[in-house]
Amino acid sequence: MTAQDSIRSTPVTRMVSLAGTGAQVGLNYLKHYGRRALGNATDTLDEENAGAIFKTFSELKGGPLKLAQMLSIDQNLLPAAYARTFAQAQHSAPPLSYPLVARTFRREFGRDPHELFDAFTREAVHGASIGQVHRARKGGRELAVKVQYPGVAESLQSDLRIVKPFALQILGLRESDIADYFREVESKLLEETDYVRERRNAEEISAACRHIPGVRFAAYLPELCTAKILTMDWVDGETLDRFADGPAGQDERDRVGQALWDFYHHQVHEMRVFHADPHPGNFVIRDGEVWVLDFGCTKEIDAAFYERQFRFVDPGLLHDDAALMAALEDMDVVLEGDSAADRARVVASCRRWLGLLARPFHAGRFDFGDESFLREIYELGEESRKDNVLRTLRGRRGSPDTIYVNRAFFGLYSLLSRLRARVNVRMPDFVAGRLAA
Amino acid sequence: METRERLLSAYRDHLLEHGGPPASVFKFTRDLGLEERAFFAEFPNFDALESEMWRGLVARVAGAVVAGPEWAGFTSRQRLLTFLFAFCEESLAWRSLLLQRVERCGPIPRPARLRGLELGFKEFIGPVIEHGHATGEIAERGMLREASPEAFFLHFRAVVDFHLKDASSGYERTDAFIEKSVALAFDLLRTQAFDSALDFAKFVFARPA
Numbered sequence: 001m002t003a004q005d006s007i008r009s010t011p012v013t014r015m016v017s018l019a020g021t022g023a024q025v026g027l028n029y030l031k032h033y034g035r036r037a038l039g040n041a042t043d044t045l046d047e048e049n050a051g052a053i054f055k056t057f058s059e060l061k062g063g064p065l066k067l068a069q070m071l072s073i074d075q076n077l078l079p080a081a082y083a084r085t086f087a088q089a090q091h092s093a094p095p096l097s098y099p100l101v102a103r104t105f106r107r108e109f110g111r112d113p114h115e116l117f118d119a120f121t122r123e124a125v126h127g128a129s130i131g132q133v134h135r136a137r138k139g140g141r142e143l144a145v146k147v148q149y150p151g152v153a154e155s156l157q158s159d160l161r162i163v164k165p166f167a168l169q170i171l172g173l174r175e176s177d178i179a180d181y182f183r184e185v186e187s188k189l190l191e192e193t194d195y196v197r198e199r200r201n202a203e204e205i206s207a208a209c210r211h212i213p214g215v216r217f218a219a220y221l222p223e224l225c226t227a228k229i230l231t232m233d234w235v236d237g238e239t240l241d242r243f244a245d246g247p248a249g250q251d252e253r254d255r256v257g258q259a260l261w262d263f264y265h266h267q268v269h270e271m272r273v274f275h276a277d278p279h280p281g282n283f284v285i286r287d288g289e290v291w292v293l294d295f296g297c298t299k300e301i302d303a304a305f306y307e308r309q310f311r312f313v314d315p316g317l318l319h320d321d322a323a324l325m326a327a328l329e330d331m332d333v334v335l336e337g338d339s340a341a342d343r344a345r346v347v348a349s350c351r352r353w354l355g356l357l358a359r360p361f362h363a364g365r366f367d368f369g370d371e372s373f374l375r376e377i378y379e380l381g382e383e384s385r386k387d388n389v390l391r392t393l394r395g396r397r398g399s400p401d402t403i404y405v406n407r408a409f410f411g412l413y414s415l416l417s418r419l420r421a422r423v424n425v426r427m428p429d430f431v432a433g434r435l436a437a
Numbered sequence: 438m439e440t441r442e443r444l445l446s447a448y449r450d451h452l453l454e455h456g457g458p459p460a461s462v463f464k465f466t467r468d469l470g471l472e473e474r475a476f477f478a479e480f481p482n483f484d485a486l487e488s489e490m491w492r493g494l495v496a497r498v499a500g501a502v503v504a505g506p507e508w509a510g511f512t513s514r515q516r517l518l519t520f521l522f523a524f525c526e527e528s529l530a531w532r533s534l535l536l537q538r539v540e541r542c543g544p545i546p547r548p549a550r551l552r553g554l555e556l557g558f559k560e561f562i563g564p565v566i567e568h569g570h571a572t573g574e575i576a577e578r579g580m581l582r583e584a585s586p587e588a589f590f591l592h593f594r595a596v597v598d599f600h601l602k603d604a605s606s607g608y609e610r611t612d613a614f615i616e617k618s619v620a621l622a623f624d625l626l627r628t629q630a631f632d633s634a635l636d637f638a639k640f641v642f643a644r645p646a
Contacts, residue, residue: 098511099518100616106526107607114507151609 095132098122101147108226113145116224120145130193130296135234142234143221146195150228153193157186184400188276192296196227201273202295208271214259216291235293237286244280244418252288257368257421259290264412268405269310269428273300276404278411280418299404307430309405312354313361314431324351331399356380357409360425368413369420377413441479443469445490448483453534458483487538488553494531495557498524503561513569514623520561521593521615525600525608536601554597555590562589575626585626592622 105113113120117136124132124147131148191197199220206217224231238246243256260283267274275282277297284291301309308331311317317324325347328334334346356376360366416423427435447469451459459465462483466473480486502508502516502523511519528535539551547555566585569575575585595618600611 097515097518097616097620099515099522100612102519103522103526103612112507150607150612151605154605154609 095124096149104147104150104228108229143231144234146230148195148228153190180400184403188297194227195230198296199225199230201298205267205273205275205295209263209266212262212266214255214289215263216289218291235284235286235291237284237291239281240283240285240415241280241418243285253419253421255288256285256290257416257419257423260415261423264408265426272306273298274408276408278408278415280415301401305401310428311431313358313427314434315362318351318355352380361427363425365422365424367422368416374417440475444476444479444486448486449490452537456537484549487550490553491551492553492557495554498527499561512572513565513574514619516565518615518619521596525611539597558590558593559586562586574623576629592618
């Protein structure tokens with residue numbers, strides 16, 4: 001099955017670019033459905049604050065073409081690059097009108113918002129990935145109410161259908177090579193349209209991570225949650241990007257960074273279910289603690305895949321040609337039909353990638369404030385992308401599960417770099433055990 | 438029940454059960470145990486009766502939304518949206534009848550039997566447009582002022598047609614259609630875009646004498 005399908009990217013750049021793709025599709029999806037917080041009403045500080053908190057979300061828009069653009073490996077391989085794109089102002093579509101919000105409430109609860117809450121903003125305070133957020137109050141409790149755009153699942157599917165041929169064209173890929181990845185991305189995006197699932201994910205992960213110092217979760221009001229509407233506590237504070245760009249001291253940055261790292265470490269290595277959308281807008285900092293918002297996109301990996309993926313952080317592997325080759329074959333990154341020269345090239349490329357991406361794990365304590373780290377990743381990405389031998393390798397390589405694992409780690413690295421945090425990094429237990437032996 | 442109400446209700450049932458109007462007023466009234474003249478005291482013919490049935494439907498929906506607690510605080514755009522969503526909701530109880538009587542004829546031509554839709558809607562939209570003028574949501578249009586209710590009615594018919602053809606789950610596509618088309622309409626109405634287009638068209642097509 002490897003022979004006739006020509007593909008133009010390396011196994012590793014493709015793993016990476018598709019990780020980027022995962023991220024980009026997700027981000028773009030935000031862009032497509034995120035809605036500009038309407039109105040120039042900045043009468044009160046609250047509204048101004050709310051507007052600021054979700055500014056990133058709310059400026060994001062874009063159509064299928066933008067999505068295709070995002071899928072391109074040319075620009076958007078890496079977090080640094082996607083952050084730039086992400087920050088660009090996009091053209092805007094109008095937010096949902098209040099009557100349509102009210103209609104959604106009547107459909108879900110049989111009652112209007114003003115009957116369910118003591119106060120409910122008619123205008124959305126900001127857009128969410130596939131809906132918009134209104135601020136409300138009930139019994140003295142400040143609430144955020146997320147209302148899903150009607151028909152969003154359907155339009156999402158049609159958008160992806162429109163985008164797919166563009167994406168294949170731009171990436172220079174064959175549909176058969178990439179089908180698994182597309183299916184993975186599509187199913188994840190569709191999952192995000194199910195708010196019942198989102199709440200279940202959020203409650204599961206927050207219950208399991210409650211013990212981690214410095215990480216907090218907003219509580220839901222189950223009686224006001226359905227598949228289309230989510231009601232939770234309103235969290236005041238600064239989004240992670242604003243916090244990072246603000247005047248916070250090094251100690252505080254390290255604490256926030258460590259909380260984030262521990263949060264992901266626990267999810268990935270203990271739970272094997274993780275928040276797969278580490279976008280700065282999804283984290284709010286209040287009193288030095290990280291509040292995690294939006295569990296729309298979570299990824300579960302099985303034990304077998306987990307070990308196959310994370311044994312690559314073992315530094316011993318980098319110096320053991322036979323073991324590295326075996327591990328890459330096992331991940332279908334190196335295929336049986338590859339020539340010896342191709343194999344050598346792939347292994348050399350992978351070794352450089354792994355050495356770089358696993359560097360925080362090898363260091364034990366890592367300073368993400370070191371700008372050279374992300375720059376090196378970016379430069380290696382560029383170099384691999386331009387390597388014609390790697391580009392012309394054939395076949396379907398790697399596992400679609402890597403998309404969201406990579407998305408989470410690239411996202412996390414990017415957040416930590418932005419924070420300029422110094423973080424204690426632990427090896428996964430099974431690798432640490434092997435190293436000790 | 439008053440005769441008028443009985444006639445309206447019996448006519449609706451007949452349409453639903455038989456897929457069309459009764460063979461004659463004579464047959465219709467005899468089945469109701471009424472004299473034929475009792476019918477003509479209320480309506481000149483079936484078309485007028487049916488028209489009244491549709492006007493009543495639109496007027497009931499309009500009455501309910503106008504009486505809502507939030508109505509006074511709504512912009513005219515929100516008022517129109519609220520009405521259209523409420524109409525679609527209410528029309529679920531009328532869908533079979535609407536499919537039978539409305540779907541096959543587009544917005545134009547307008548058979549006499551459907552005139553009530555137009556009458557009822559225009560009674561509703563008049564004050565909404567006035568409100569829009571007052572709030573500045575709808576530009577004062579000079580010569581096009583009289584055409585506004587007509588334009589809104591055509592839009593309403595387009596919504597009804599869309600709703601009847603919609604096969605999406607929960608008719609969510611109709612919601613999107615309403616939302617987007619009303620947004621577009623009010624964006625156009627806020628400016629003089631229509632007027633400017635008309636002015637330009639007159640300039641291009643008018644032949645100097």
